[in-house]
Amino acid sequence: MQAEPDHPPPRVRASTILRRGVVGIVPLLVAAAFGYAGGWLDPARLTPAVIVDDLQRNAGLQPGYRRNHAKGVCVVGHFDSTGAAARHSRAALFAPGRTPLVGRFAIGGGNPAAADGAGPVRSLALRLTQADGQQWRTGMNNMPVFPVSTPTAFRAQLLANRPDPATGKPDPAKQAAFFAAHPEAAVFRAWAKSTAPSRSYADQDYYGLNAFVFVDANGRRQPVRWRVVAEASPVDEPPEETLEQDLVARLRQGPLRWTLHVVFAAPGDPTADATRVWPADRPDIVAGEIVLTRVEAQDHGACRDLNFDPLVLPDGIQASDDPLLPARSAVYAVSHLRRTSEGTGAAQADRSHGHD
Amino acid sequence: MTDRSTHTHFSAPARVLHWLVAALVIAMLFIGMAMVSTVSAARPWLLASHKAIGVVILGLVLVRLVVRWRRPPPPLPADLPRWIRMAAAASHIALYALMLTLPLAGWAMLSAAGDPLWIAGGMHLPPLWPVDAGDYAALRHLHRWLAWLLALAFLAHLGAALWHALIRRDGVFAGMVRRGPRSGAVIKAPPGPAPGPSQGD
Numbered sequence: 001m002q003a004e005p006d007h008p009p010p011r012v013r014a015s016t017i018l019r020r021g022v023v024g025i026v027p028l029l030v031a032a033a034f035g036y037a038g039g040w041l042d043p044a045r046l047t048p049a050v051i052v053d054d055l056q057r058n059a060g061l062q063p064g065y066r067r068n069h070a071k072g073v074c075v076v077g078h079f080d081s082t083g084a085a086a087r088h089s090r091a092a093l094f095a096p097g098r099t100p101l102v103g104r105f106a107i108g109g110g111n112p113a114a115a116d117g118a119g120p121v122r123s124l125a126l127r128l129t130q131a132d133g134q135q136w137r138t139g140m141n142n143m144p145v146f147p148v149s150t151p152t153a154f155r156a157q158l159l160a161n162r163p164d165p166a167t168g169k170p171d172p173a174k175q176a177a178f179f180a181a182h183p184e185a186a187v188f189r190a191w192a193k194s195t196a197p198s199r200s201y202a203d204q205d206y207y208g209l210n211a212f213v214f215v216d217a218n219g220r221r222q223p224v225r226w227r228v229v230a231e232a233s234p235v236d237e238p239p240e241e242t243l244e245q246d247l248v249a250r251l252r253q254g255p256l257r258w259t260l261h262v263v264f265a266a267p268g269d270p271t272a273d274a275t276r277v278w279p280a281d282r283p284d285i286v287a288g289e290i291v292l293t294r295v296e297a298q299d300h301g302a303c304r305d306l307n308f309d310p311l312v313l314p315d316g317i318q319a320s321d322d323p324l325l326p327a328r329s330a331v332y333a334v335s336h337l338r339r340t341s342e343g344t345g346a347a348q349a350d351r352s353h354g355h356d
Numbered sequence: 357m358t359d360r361s362t363h364t365h366f367s368a369p370a371r372v373l374h375w376l377v378a379a380l381v382i383a384m385l386f387i388g389m390a391m392v393s394t395v396s397a398a399r400p401w402l403l404a405s406h407k408a409i410g411v412v413i414l415g416l417v418l419v420r421l422v423v424r425w426r427r428p429p430p431p432l433p434a435d436l437p438r439w440i441r442m443a444a445a446a447s448h449i450a451l452y453a454l455m456l457t458l459p460l461a462g463w464a465m466l467s468a469a470g471d472p473l474w475i476a477g478g479m480h481l482p483p484l485w486p487v488d489a490g491d492y493a494a495l496r497h498l499h500r501w502l503a504w505l506l507a508l509a510f511l512a513h514l515g516a517a518l519w520h521a522l523i524r525r526d527g528v529f530a531g532m533v534r535r536g537p538r539s540g541a542v543i544k545a546p547p548g549p550a551p552g553p554s555q556g557d
Contacts, residue, residue, distance in 0.1 A: 024515075
């Protein structure tokens with residue numbers, strides 16, 4: 001160390017102070033901008049984590065399980081394309097031929113131990129894998145419309161359905177207030193009231209809910225919706241005790257089949273509103289047949305680790321402007337990361353549903 | 357002109373690659389922050405951009421390593437304290453390591469999830485990791501933590517660059533922004549430190 005000279009230190013010039021300020025402040029501003037991009041400065045931003053937190057709060061944390069549609073069963077099969085959709089979509093799986101698939105049936109809600117009859121919602125999720133490695137993932141429900149049309153309204157419904165700590169049940173007043181504020185939910189509500197919980201997955205039709213866009217070989221774009229229609233008649237045979245046992249028993253008799261229908265919108269049909277059906281006279285083609293051949297328990301089946309992200313689409317199918325689609329994709333990703341982080345080993349085995 | 361002891365400026369390819377990769381990395385940090393925290397329609401677009409830019413950065417960083425190996429960067433001013441020179445060396449190793457491992461972790465993580473590896477523009481990558489949900493989760497968390505480290509390393513790099521440019525004005529920043537003296541010209545010693553107390557230790 002040098003001894004201080006005994007004259008006063010030179011005055012620091014204003015420009016030096018300014019330059020030092022820039023050196024300190026610019027990195028801080030950039031850091032703040034990162035935070036802004038991540039939503040830290042906007043606590044009201046609807047993030048996927050907020051929605052998954054609400055799902056967990058409503059159902060109770062069930063480590064290792066999907067945060068919604070937690071109770072289900074894996075299936076394996078294939079899609080036999082008729083080729084009828086190939087002139088509307090250039091996706092390879094619509095060319096005549098067979099595409100292998102992995103799927104999952106489930107009931108609504110986040111409780112993996114819920115009774116099958118607790119509600120009427122059933123779902124079928126599929127992942128079809130083309131020979132070139134591209135995939136079509138779709139999550140379908142057995143109702144033709146979704147209760148809400150936006151992620152914000154979905155969150156409002158989750159909050160209305162949050163169990164009251166005193167009763168363990170949702171507050172009917174809050175639910176009534178939600179339906180009053182969201183008249184678009186009336187179609188779903190009417191369906192839920194009039195639909196008895198099915199005793200079989202096999203006799204249900206499953207709807208893609210959201211609109212998508214088919215792109216043909218020339219780049220022509222057409223808004224579509226799809227659904228699969230059960231070929232099994234509900235009165236084939238008496239159902240078994242549980243949905244899973246019923247599925248096992250039916251698949252023991254042979255494959256289960258659904259026809260894949262694609263419906264084309266007319267100009268003006270809503271593509272961004274999953275609460276509204278399109279008029280019944282829209283062109284409807286049968287693209288092929290979904291054939292399920294085998295069932296696997298969900299604790300170790302092929303569907304267990306899959307995220308049925310509805311935005312994993314092959315070239316030839318694209319997302320529509322439906323705001324639920326990016327929200328589903330985002331929320332599923334958070335749910336998938338949380339449950340895969342919690343482990344997928346024997347500790348998570350759903351022993352009460354083991355059947356092999 | 358590759359003598360480490362005489363050149364004061366980065367070569368033109370090194371400078372172009374530096375600023376290009378800088379812009380892409382900064383964009384990636386913002387895109388990454390935004391895409392995981394939104395449910396909006398921006399998300400699919402951000403996600404597709406993120407994957408495509410990640411592949412581009414991985415390629416450009418490999419090119420930068422070759423460029424750097426063929427012509428090493430100009431030496432730091434001789435009067436910089438030793439610990440700062442060591443910190444500078446360590447931070448550059450960290451930046452390169454992170455710019456390489458982040459895209460690889462992202463690629464491996466998508467592979468482990470069993471996601472199709474079709475990147476925007478029709479590019480098809482081979483899987484980098486076997487499909488395994490537990491590995492997916494570990495790689496996904498690794499990707500996030502590496503991104504935080506890269507953000508911190510970038511902020512430190514930015515602060516150091518501004519310090520060289522505005523406080524020390526020692527030619528280090530100029531070496532990455534401007535062309536060096538023409539080949540054959542007499543090379544002047546780098547300008548000395550800003551007037552003021554000595555940086556001596």
